[in-house]
Structure formats: structure tokens, C-alpha cells
Amino acid sequence: MTPRRPFGALLILAAVILLATTAGAQTPFASQALGQNVEMSGARDVGRGGWGMADTDTLAPGTMNQAALADLQFSGLFFSGFGETAENTGINFDRRTYRTVLTNIRLALPLRRAKLILHAGFQVKRTMEWSSRYDIFYDHYGETVSGIERNQRTGSLYQVPVGLSWRLFGGLALAGSYNPVRGVIEEQITQIFTDPLDNYYLSNIRDQADDLKGQCYTASVLIDALRFMHLGASYTTAYDLTMTRSIALSGVAERRRESFTTSMPAEYRGGLMIRLPNHWRFGADGQLSRFSELTGRPDWDAIMNDEWTLSAGIERTWVRTQFGRSYDMPFRLGVQWRQWAHTVGGSVVNERTISAGTGFPFSNRLGMIDLSLSYSLIGDVEENGYRSQVWRLGLSLTGLEPLVF
Amino acid sequence: MSGSSDLGDAPLPKFSSLPPRLAATVTLTVTTAMLVVALVTGCTSDTPSLVGANLAETAIDTVLAPLTIEQLADFGVLAVSDPAVPLDETEVLYFGNSDTEQSSILVNYDFSSLDHPDSAYLLPFLTIDNISSAEIRLYKLTWYSNDRDGQAPPDGDVLKPYPGVGKIIDVHELMAPFDTLSYPGAEPEYNPAFISTYVEIPDTNDILAIDCAVAPVVAWLDSRGEVGVILREDSRSDPGVIGFASKEMVHGGSTLPLLNANTTLGAALRVELIEKPAQWVGRDYAIFGPAADISTWHQLQPAYTDPADGIMVRTHLRSYPMLRFDLDALPQHVRINRANLVVVNDTSRSEGHRTVLTASELRPEFAPPGETTVFLRDLEPEIYFLFGNGSWQPEHLTEHELNFNVTSSVQRFINSVYEGDRGFLIAAGEYFFPGYNSNPDPDFWFTKWIFHGTAAAPELRPRLEISYTRLDELTDPEGTQ
Numbered sequence: 106m107t108p109r110r111p112f113g114a115l116l117i118l119a120a121v122i123l124l125a126t127t128a129g130a131q132t133p134f135a136s137q138a139l140g141q142n143v144e145m146s147g148a149r150d151v152g153r154g155g156w157g158m159a160d161t162d163t164l165a166p167g168t169m170n171q172a173a174l175a176d177l178q179f180s181g182l183f184f185s186g187f188g189e190t191a192e193n194t195g196i197n198f199d200r201r202t203y204r205t206v207l208t209n210i211r212l213a214l215p216l217r218r219a220k221l222i223l224h225a226g227f228q229v230k231r232t233m234e235w236s237s238r239y240d241i242f243y244d245h246y247g248e249t250v251s252g253i254e255r256n257q258r259t260g261s262l263y264q265v266p267v268g269l270s271w272r273l274f275g276g277l278a279l280a281g282s283y284n285p286v287r288g289v290i291e292e293q294i295t296q297i298f299t300d301p302l303d304n305y306y307l308s309n310i311r312d313q314a315d316d317l318k319g320q321c322y323t324a325s326v327l328i329d330a331l332r333f334m335h336l337g338a339s340y341t342t343a344y345d346l347t348m349t350r351s352i353a354l355s356g357v358a359e360r361r362r363e364s365f366t367t368s369m370p371a372e373y374r375g376g377l378m379i380r381l382p383n384h385w386r387f388g389a390d391g392q393l394s395r396f397s398e399l400t401g402r403p404d405w406d407a408i409m410n411d412e413w414t415l416s417a418g419i420e421r422t423w424v425r426t427q428f429g430r431s432y433d434m435p436f437r438l439g440v441q442w443r444q445w446a447h448t449v450g451g452s453v454v455n456e457r458t459i460s461a462g463t464g465f466p467f468s469n470r471l472g473m474i475d476l477s478l479s480y481s482l483i484g485d486v487e488e489n490g491y492r493s494q495v496w497r498l499g500l501s502l503t504g505l506e507p508l509v510f
Numbered sequence: 511m512s513g514s515s516d517l518g519d520a521p522l523p524k525f526s527s528l529p530p531r532l533a534a535t536v537t538l539t540v541t542t543a544m545l546v547v548a549l550v551t552g553c554t555s556d557t558p559s560l561v562g563a564n565l566a567e568t569a570i571d572t573v574l575a576p577l578t579i580e581q582l583a584d585f586g587v588l589a590v591s592d593p594a595v596p597l598d599e600t601e602v603l604y605f606g607n608s609d610t611e612q613s614s615i616l617v618n619y620d621f622s623s624l625d626h627p628d629s630a631y632l633l634p635f636l637t638i639d640n641i642s643s644a645e646i647r648l649y650k651l652t653w654y655s656n657d658r659d660g661q662a663p664p665d666g667d668v669l670k671p672y673p674g675v676g677k678i679i680d681v682h683e684l685m686a687p688f689d690t691l692s693y694p695g696a697e698p699e700y701n702p703a704f705i706s707t708y709v710e711i712p713d714t715n716d717i718l719a720i721d722c723a724v725a726p727v728v729a730w731l732d733s734r735g736e737v738g739v740i741l742r743e744d745s746r747s748d749p750g751v752i753g754f755a756s757k758e759m760v761h762g763g764s765t766l767p768l769l770n771a772n773t774t775l776g777a778a779l780r781v782e783l784i785e786k787p788a789q790w791v792g793r794d795y796a797i798f799g800p801a802a803d804i805s806t807w808h809q810l811q812p813a814y815t816d817p818a819d820g821i822m823v824r825t826h827l828r829s830y831p832m833l834r835f836d837l838d839a840l841p842q843h844v845r846i847n848r849a850n851l852v853v854v855n856d857t858s859r860s861e862g863h864r865t866v867l868t869a870s871e872l873r874p875e876f877a878p879p880g881e882t883t884v885f886l887r888d889l890e891p892e893i894y895f896l897f898g899n900g901s902w903q904p905e906h907l908t909e910h911e912l913n914f915n916v917t918s919s920v921q922r923f924i925n926s927v928y929e930g931d932r933g934f935l936i937a938a939g940e941y942f943f944p945g946y947n948s949n950p951d952p953d954f955w956f957t958k959w960i961f962h963g964t965a966a967a968p969e970l971r972p973r974l975e976i977s978y979t980r981l982d983e984l985t986d987p988e989g990t991q
Binding site: 204243245246313352 | 555568979
């Protein structure tokens with residue numbers, strides 16, 4: 106008897122866990138500009154360094170290159186997320202943080218099996234979450250007023266891509282999607298203070314919320330005509346991101362509302378995959394967004410920077426065992442180097458990651474779980490004032506139609 | 511390559527043939543992985559600290575900016591009376607002269623009850639030969655004794671030294687019984703002949719037994735009618751207004767010395783008989799309680815209607831001031847972190863027992879310039895309570911600055927919540943102030959708070975001390991809604 110039902114239950118359970126979690130503090134570098142790029146197509150990609158633009162898989166394709174979805178034979182549901190812990194070091198203080206994020210949900214429906222696929226989903230692009238707290242003092246009416254100030258930034262930028270993937274002919278797949286972009290950046294300052302007799306003043310809470318709204322388009326191509334090497338690329342158009350801002354101060358009826366438009370840069374992605382002997386593969390990806398050309402936020406002009414990412418890694422794919430009754434688990438290893446979209450402390454922020462991963466099939470390979478474990482170093486204390494060491498456990502779940510229904 | 515999988519060219523596997531051990535391993539591994547995720551989910555980050563504090567993109571522009579406002583826009587005084595408790599029904603009789611107040615005690619005795627058949631047995635004994643003494647007894651509130659420890663805070667001598675009283679009380683018969691509706695007012699006409707001149711010996715007793723001439727008392731008894739008496743302060747008496755229990759006193763336990771269960775409160779007339787009726791068992795006196803008693807308050811310091819002179823809050827005969835400050839100097843759309851209405855007590859002019867003081871919002875139209883007489887019941891719907899304090903002492907030696915927290919009111923003003931203006935009414939602990947309904951009611955104690963006026967030195971003036979926070983984004987009219 107196959108263990109089909111337990112795996113199905115696990116899929117649902119894991120999905121519920123991921124959906125039920127809330128994001129928490131991440132890294133102090135995310136407290137500025139558009140925060141941290143957390144885009145993750147799946148733990149399989151992360152485990153091998155982050156490359157996946159040229160990957161193909163008929164059963165559980167990645168979503169990094171939407172053109173890869175064209176090979177899908179069953180309707181599929183994809184979940185990806187991660188939990189991480191970070192040791193964030195300042196010049197004099199440390200802080201450990203934890204959080205979980207569900208970054209990617211995708212539903213793909215074959216309009217024609219392995220030929221034309223309709224897909225839609227939810228993709229978190231960036232998150233910006235951090236909080237800090239410190240003591241404050243004021244000399245007020247001849248007496249010392251003391252208290253604390255807490256700054257809290259939360260928010261995310263996500264898109265809801267809807268598109269088609271088309272296997273034009275053997276060796277070439279194309280995809281296009283329309284991506285409504287939404288998000289919010291909330292910044293809250295809370296000040297609490299007391300007089301020398303510990304009588305509280307009414308506290309201050311400054312709330313600022315930027316509702317983000319835009320839309321862009323992505324075109325993707327996957328060239329897998331050659332057995333030993335695949336190529337993939339995508340282009341996401343530049344777009345205007347409308348920020349509708351609301352500012353409020355506790356106790357004050359007046360609100361300030363304003364709207365401004367930020368020009369978001371185009372994003373270029375490209376990658377290759379090379380088959381190596383003995384079921385090994387090597388891959389590498391690159392990503393570029395010219396955030397230095399971002400306009401519409403004068404307060405960010407001085408810190409915006411081009412964001413680029415280089416990923417490379419190797420993977421040993423599933424291997425049927427000698428006796429043909431089971432399969433050896435995949436093994437993935439990779440590195441990634443990303444330059445953030447904004448500077449901190451006058452210096453660019455570099456995020457360097459090493460990662461490893463593996464995965465398991467569900468019953469009859471009608472679903473998969475991929476795991477990744479990565480370690481990242483973000484920033485430098487001397488250059489940026491802070492450094493974050495991040496351990497991240499990534500988890501992806503893929504359920505295909507026969508498994509779920 | 512179209513249609514390929516990670517399994518290479520292998521046909522789609524039949525995982526039904528997956529070895530059970532491997533399936534179990536996979537299941538266990540997956541479960542463990544998810545458990546790790548769950549644990550990570552359950553972990554709690556360290557509390558926020560200085561890490562990243564300098565990276566915050568937003569800030570509050572001005573925090574706890576101080577602003578002191580002294581300019582009064584409106585000032586009025588409310589003389590508040592309570593028809594339910596007219597002066598003759600208050601619990602305390604006030605007596606004595608001070609620099610600013612003078613009050614005598616008027617008492618009406620009604621001897622018509624002696625005509626009642628039930629009193630017939632007594633009449634033969636009420637003769638001048640059988641009456642050994644007659645005295646009017648007054649019960650002094652302990653607050654007016656030399657020992658105020660029970661009333662003062664427990665941390666030592668913080669109140670003004672009590673001057674002590676050596677009262678000399680003159681008793682005269684009124685030309686006619688008094689009318690309770692005439693007071694506060696001038697003393698009524700009285701017979702200059704002394705019924706008594708009683709000299710109190712300080713520090714001896716809180717029960718004053720004022721010996722009276724017997725002959726006039728016998729005449730009162732014989733008249734079977736109503737007789738009025740005035741108790742006046744002799745010119746040789748020590749100054750000061752003190753209080754005695756009236757016939758309406760119901761707060762004797764906390765304000766009076768220990769009393770006999772048979773005590774008749776108010777200015778009772780006690781007649782001692784030599785030969786007593788056979789019906790009296792264990793009884794030595796005939797006691798005639800007052801039919802009416804009242805304080806004359808024939809001199810009463812008027813409330814200041816010009817705030818430059820001072821600001822008075824008075825209980826017993828209620829007088830409550832209303833102050834409205836000119837808030838034009840306060841920026842719009844700011845957060846009021848604290849706003850205190852500050853008044854400075856002038857202990858050289860204030861006197862009396864500890865009282866609850868409250869601050870409430872009031873439309874300035876309700877207390878126009880000058881003094882306005884209102885009923886207490888009409889005040890209730892007009893006020894919006896803000897703050898109360900029941901520990902302040904008008905005679906405190908060191909705590910002179912009283913702060914009424916009116917933060918919420920100033921914030922409402924900033925938010926343009928009201929149509930029209932609102933001032934601050936300083937009042938005692940009336941029944942309609944939640945949590946600050948004083949017991950006894952404010953008509954009990956004669957307490958007079960006098961705060962320094964607007965012409966005093968800056969640190970003594972009434973003022974609003976405001977602490978506010980401002981966001982430039984909100985105070986800038988551009989872009990606001």
C-alpha cells in the first residue's frame with residue numbers, strides 16, 4: 106500500500122503552517138528604501154545557489170522561469186517559503202531575530218498538457234521589516250522626562266502574476282505574464298515617556314503607511330534544444346509604482362494623505378544549465394535591476410544602487426538506484442552573491458550566501474518537497490555599521506493534480 | 511528538451527514499489543523538517559534594541575515642546591446653590607469673625623410643644639425655683655480643635671499652624687424668630703441684654719456648654735411660643751471661623767468628638783431641674799432641640815470677578831471659577847502629551863479643610879464675566895469632567911502648585927471637536943463627578959481656596975502648561991486632509 110494519503114496530509118499541514126505564520130524582524134538593512142529582495146521560486150533553486158532560469162522538469166518545474174512551466178503535465182500547486190534566524194550585529198549591540206515568510210504560491214493549469222499552461226500565483230518580491238528601540242530623555246519644564254522610542258517598519262512588495270507558458274516547439278518555450286504589483290510599507294514610531302514621578306505623558310504614535318500599486322509584464326524564454334546545455338532568460342518591464350501615503354499622529358484628527366509615483370526599473374534575468382556526467386548539473390544565473398535609476402523618491406536618491414545577483418551551483422539529480430526500486434536523494438550545493446538595491450552607511454550592502462539542499466518525492470512522484478539550508482552574510486560592520494548572519498531553512502511543496510484530487 | 515524530468519529519460523516510476531523503509535525515512539525526514547519550521551515559527555526574536563536605530567527613515571519632528579499660556583480669554587464665577595439643601599439645612603453652623611468672614615449662629619426654639627397634653631406632667635417643674643441651670647450646648651467639629659492630626663497627612667506638620675481659639679460667645683434673644691430664607695444676610699435685631707457671655711477655655715472640650723441666665727429661659731418656657739436666639743462673637747474673642755454641628759448633622763462620627771447616644775445635635779437648650787418628675791428615670795435634664803438653626807454669614811468675602819486679584823474656589827457657600835485660556839499660540843494639529851491647568855495656592859488667604867477639587871469643561875457662556883448664580887442641578891448637564899484630586903490641602907505649607915490634568919480637553923480643542931469654546935471650571939467634589947463625589951458633600955466644609963491671580967509674579971499666575979508633539983507633515987497645510 107502506498108503512503109499516498111500521509112503525504113497528502115503533510116502537504117496540507119505544511120501549507121497551513123506556512124500560511125499561518127507571520128513575518129517578523131529580518132535584518133536592520135531592510136529598514137531602508139525597498140528593503141530586502143527575498144524572491145524565491147523554490148527551495149530547490151535556493152539549495153543550489155539560486156539558479157533556475159534554465160531548469161526544466163516536467164513534473165515539478167520551478168517558477169523562476171515561467172517558460173519552464175510549459176512542460177507541466179498535470180495541474181500543479183506550488184508553495185515556497187522559508188524560516189530564518191539572523192544574528193544582527195551592530196557596533197555595540199546584537200540582536201537575534203526569527204521569522205518565517207511564505208514567498209511563493211503558484212497554480213499552474215495545463216490547457217494543453219506539456220504545451221500550453223495557464224498559471225497564476227502570488228510572489229513576494231521584497232520585504233522590509235525591522236524594529237529598534239532606545240531610551241530617550243528630554244529636559245522638560247525643568248525636569249527630566251525619560252522614556253523609550255520604538256521604531257518599527259513592516260511591509261512587503263509582492264506581485265500576482267497571471268500568464269501563459271507555451272512550448273512553441275521542442276527546444277523552445279516562451280512565457281508571458283501580467284503582474285499586478287501591490288504592497289505596503291508601514292512605519293511606526295512609538296514614544297513613551299514619564300516624568301520623574303513616573304507619571305506617564307500621553308504617548309506618541311506616528312503611523313505612516315505607503316500603499317503600493319503598480320503593474321508590470323514579464324517575458325521569458327527557455328531554450329533547451331541542446332541536451333547538455335539549457336539557456337533561460339526573462340525580462341520584466343520597468344513600471345510606475347504609485348505610493349499612496351497616509352501619515353497620522355495619535356490623538357490628532359488630522360491626517361496627511363499624498364500620492365507619488367516611483368519609477369521602478371526593469372529586471373533582467375538570465376541563466377544557463379549544463380549537464381555533467383553522472384547526473385550532475387551545473388547552473389548559473391544572473392539578475393540585474395538598475396535601482397540607481399529609480400526616481401520619485403528624493404529621500405532615497407542618495408542611497409539607491411543597482412541590484413544584481415550572481416548565483417552558481419551544482420546539483421546531482423534524482424538517481425534510480427541500482428536495483429530500480431528506489432532513488433537516491435538529490436544533492437545541491439551553491440553560492441550566491443547579491444548587491445542590494447540601496448547602500449547603508451555610504452557603502453554598498455553585499456549579501457553572500459552558501460547553500461545546500463535536497464528533496465523528496467510524494468507518492469508516485471505526484472508531488473515534491475524540497476528543502477534548502479543556507480547561510481548568508483549581509484553587510485559589514487566597518488562599512489555599513491551592521492552585519493547580519495542569516496541561517497535560512499527553505500521549504501517548497503509541489504502537489505500535482507492526481508495527488509490533490 | 512521537451513518532456514524531460516530530473517529523472518532523465520527514465521519512465522515515470524511506480525512509487526507503489528517504494529521500499530517501506532525508505533518511505534518511512536522520507537516521511538520522518540519531512541515531518542522533522544516541518545517541525546523545524548514550526549519551531550522556527552514559534553521562536554521569539556530578541557526585543558528590539560539599538561541595532562538599526564539610526565537607519566529609521568521616519569522621525570517625529572518636535573517632541574514634548576513646552577508651551578505656557580497665561581493669557582485668559584474668559585473668566586467668570588459661578589455662585590452655586592443647591593435648592594435641595596438650603597443653608598439652614600446644612601450640617602455645620604459656622605461661627606466667628608475673621609478678616610474676611612463673619613458669621614453668627616441663629617437658633618429658633620419652639621416651646622409650643624409644652625402645650626401638648628403629653629408635656630403636662632412637666633410644667634410644674636419648669637419654674638425658676640426648680641431650674642438649677644440652663645445652657646446651650648454646641649458640638650464643635652474636631653477639625654477646629656487644636657489637634658488636627660486626624661485630618662492632616664501623616665507626614666508631619668505640613669499645615670498652617672492652627673491659631674487656636676479662645677472664643678467668647680455672647681448670647682442674645684432675637685427680637686423675633688429668624689426667617690431661614692434671609693441668610694446669608696445681616697444679623698437680625700436682638701435684645702442687647704445678655705443671655706450669656708460664655709468664655710471658652712481652649713484645649714479643654716469640644717462640647718461648648720454655654721451657661722444662660724435662667725430667668726429669660728423660664729420666660730421662654732412660659733411663653734409656649736417660638737423664640738429666637740443669636741450666638742455672636744464677642745469683640746474680645748480670638749478671630750477665626752469655626753464650625754459646630756447643626757441639627758442636620760449626619761457625619762458626626764468622623765467630624766465630631768465621641769457623642770452620647772442621647773445627644774441632641776444642633777444648638778440644643780438643656781435645662782437642669784432640681785426636683786425631677788417621677789416619670790424621669792436616669793434622666794436629669796429637659797432638652798429642647800432647635801426648631802431651626804443657621805449661620806448668618808453676615809460678612810462674606812466676595813469671589814474675585816477680576817482674575818488679576820485672585821481666583822477663589824469656595825465650598826459650603828459654593829463659588830466656582832471658570833477660566834478659559836487663549837489657545838491661539840498653540841499650533842494646530844499637534845499631539846498634546848500633557849496639558850496641566852496650573853494654579854498656585856495663596857496660603858495666606860486660603861483656609862479650611864481638605865477638599866476634592868475637580869476640573870471640568872464648561873462653555874464660557876454659562877459663566878459670563880462677573881458672578882452668575884446658578885443651581886447645582888443646572889450645572890450638571892453643562893460640565894464635562896476632566897480631572898479630580900482629593901488630597902490637596904488649602905493650608906498646606908509647601909504644596910502650593912496644583913496641577914489639573916486637562917490634556918484630553920486641549921486635544922479636543924486642537925481637533926476642533928466642539929463648536930464654540932470651552933473653559934475650565936474648578937469645582938469641588940459634586941455628586942456628578944465620577945470618582946470624585948466627596949463625602950460629606952461640598953456644602954459641609956467652609957473651605958476657601960484662593961489662588962494667585964494673573965497680576966501675580968509669573969511663577970504664581972494661573973496658566974496652562976502644555977507639552978506637545980508636532981509633525982511637520984500635519985502642520986503643513988499642503989497635502990493635509
